[in-house]
Amino acid sequence: MVGIGTALNDDPQLNVRRLPPQETPYNTPRPIILDTSLRLTPTCKLLRNFKNGVGRRPWILCSDVFTDEKTRRLQELEGAGAKIISIPVAEDGGGLMLDSVLSTLRSLGIRSLMVEGGQRVITSFLSDAGKYDLIDSLIITVAPTFIGKQGISALSNETTDIPALNHVSSIVLGKDTVIACRIRST
Ligand SMILES: NC(=O)c1ccc[n+]([C@@H]2O[C@H](COP(=O)([O-])OP(=O)(O)OC[C@H]3O[C@@H](n4cnc5c(N)ncnc54)[C@H](O)[C@@H]3O)[C@@H](O)[C@H]2O)c1
Numbered sequence: 001m002v003g004i005g006t007a008l009n010d011d012p013q014l015n016v017r018r019l020p021p022q023e024t025p026y027n028t029p030r031p032i033i034l035d036t037s038l039r040l041t042p043t044c045k046l047l048r049n050f051k052n053g054v055g056r057r058p059w060i061l062c063s064d065v066f067t068d069e070k071t072r073r074l075q076e077l078e079g080a081g082a083k084i085i086s087i088p089v090a091e092d093g094g095g096l097m098l099d100s101v102l103s104t105l106r107s108l109g110i111r112s113l114m115v116e117g118g119q120r121v122i123t124s125f126l127s128d129a130g131k132y133d134l135i136d137s138l139i140i141t142v143a144p145t146f147i148g149k150q151g152i153s154a155l156s157n158e159t160t161d162i163p164a165l166n167h168v169s170s171i172v173l174g175k176d177t178v179i180a181c182r183i184r185s186t
């Protein structure tokens with residue numbers, strides 16, 4: 001899962017690159033995008049990969065409020081192959097309600113979800129983690145690179161109530177270090 005900020009900035013593929021090629025595309029993960037207002041472009045790599053048989057059908061989660069323009073975009077994205085699922089919006093204006101996002105995905109058969117980013121989505125999941133028991137574990141990859149002023153920090157400044165973590169293990173993969181943590185239960 002990514003937010004629309006990441007989908008628009010990175011045009012990601014959200015697939016697995018290191019496995020040997022698979023016989024069918026169905027061993028790759030289901031791409032899921034949190035896109036409140038349906039801003040995803042129908043020509044993005046996720047939809048092109050699906051059309052070309054090298055990616056699963058992207059699911060786009062949007063708010064359940066529709067204008068004429070948003071309905072037009074829904075039809076365009078559906079025409080490009082996306083499945084659109086509407087979700088209630090949080091009253092505090094923080095985006096789609098994450099407890100509803102997870103229960104809807106579960107009702108559609110998703111049993112395991114990796115939240116890839118970006119900053120706003122990671123911040124929402126961590127901020128609501130205690131309230132709705134949203135997260136099991138956190139995987140942090142540290143690359144030996146200074147990003148500098150253009151970098152976006154992992155969490156936004158206004159973040160509160162971030163849960164404490166227990167370290168599980170760390171491994172070095174090439175130049176990167178991957179740190180696995182679990183949410184500390186209170
Ligand atoms: N370093 C990494 O591992 C990594 C991973 C992923 C993304 N990124 C970077 O993150 C940047 C994008 O981050 P961002 O914060 O601008 O956008 P984002 O990807 O977090 O998307 C945020 C958008 O998602 C929608 N949304 C719907 N429900 C939401 C909810 N409950 N909570 C939060 N958002 C919700 C909203 O429209 C919101 O504007 C990109 O530049 C990308 O390169 C980095």
Ligand SMILES: Nc1nc(=O)c(N)c(NC[C@H](O)[C@H](O)[C@H](O)COP(=O)(O)O)[nH]1
Pocket residue numbers: 006010011012013014015116117143145
């Ligand atoms: N390892 C790493 N070093 C970086 O300097 C950097 N900016 C990222 N960023 C991760 C990136 O923002 C998301 O992982 C993509 O959005 C996923 O895209 P793909 O599915 O791989 O195409 N990752």
